[in-house]
Amino acid sequence: MKKNNDARIVLEAEDVCIHYGGVKALDGVSLQLEKGKIRGLIGPNGAGKSTVIDAITGRRRLTRGKVRLMGEDVSAMDAVGRRMRGLSRSFQRTSVFAQMKVRQQVELASHRMGVADSDADTDAVLAELDLMRLADATAEDLGYGEQRRLDLALALVGRPGVLLLDEPMAGLSVKESHDLARHLQQLISRWEVSVLLVEHDMDIVFGISDAITVFELGRVIASGSPEEVRASPRVREAYLGSAA
Numbered sequence: 001m002k003k004n005n006d007a008r009i010v011l012e013a014e015d016v017c018i019h020y021g022g023v024k025a026l027d028g029v030s031l032q033l034e035k036g037k038i039r040g041l042i043g044p045n046g047a048g049k050s051t052v053i054d055a056i057t058g059r060r061r062l063t064r065g066k067v068r069l070m071g072e073d074v075s076a077m078d079a080v081g082r083r084m085r086g087l088s089r090s091f092q093r094t095s096v097f098a099q100m101k102v103r104q105q106v107e108l109a110s111h112r113m114g115v116a117d118s119d120a121d122t123d124a125v126l127a128e129l130d131l132m133r134l135a136d137a138t139a140e141d142l143g144y145g146e147q148r149r150l151d152l153a154l155a156l157v158g159r160p161g162v163l164l165l166d167e168p169m170a171g172l173s174v175k176e177s178h179d180l181a182r183h184l185q186q187l188i189s190r191w192e193v194s195v196l197l198v199e200h201d202m203d204i205v206f207g208i209s210d211a212i213t214v215f216e217l218g219r220v221i222a223s224g225s226p227e228e229v230r231a232s233p234r235v236r237e238a239y240l241g242s243a244a
């Protein structure tokens with residue numbers, strides 16, 4: 001994939017490879033994310049979805065390839081540098097501190113980001129994730145769905161432009177999953193955040209994604225609109241089954 005000068009493209013992975021000896025964790029992965037859009041990443045366990053997020057955010061060293069953020073080549077930049085450039089992520093397991101209050105955690109993250117007005121930043125994030133009423137609650141006293149929203153709030157401090165989410169609905173009930181999906185859609189509408197979403201819940205992925213990329217054994221085997229991916233015989237047989 002050649003360098004794209006389209007201003008709508010906020011994130012690009014170009015021919016990204018991560019090899020460990022003879023093992024190809026990622027093998028020539030290329031994808032793009034448009035401004036204000038959600039791209040879903042699906043595939044079986046071990047297909048390379050989380051590794052792609054690690055590669056894009058700077059947590060894994062590339063064997064080959066490039067990562068561009070807002071047109072800037074950030075391939076040699078570490079994870080902190082990319083976060084300061086507006087590239088944020090969440091993890092499969094929540095990163096909240098059980099003994100700390102909700103507001104304290106968001107304020108601490110905002111201070112560490114060097115946000116000039118951390119109080120205003122904290123208030124905006126808590127309000128966006130419907131956590132203001134829980135600001136003085138201790139994280140361990142929250143329900144799991146609320147902890148997931150707090151985890152997302154921590155990723156949103158400093159108003160990042162690009163957000164990578166690694167199974168944010170894991171362990172949630174159906175209602176909690178749909179509530180979190182609604183928050184994501186509202187974020188995109190109001191904050192113009194662009195989202196790369198790894199998620200196993202096919203109803204969620206196909207319901208909120210503008211585009212979907214399908215992985216198998218470290219390679220992209222299909223990419224397109226939800227309708228195009230759903231109609232692919234290979235994808236239907238390999239991943240979706242009756243869900244298609």
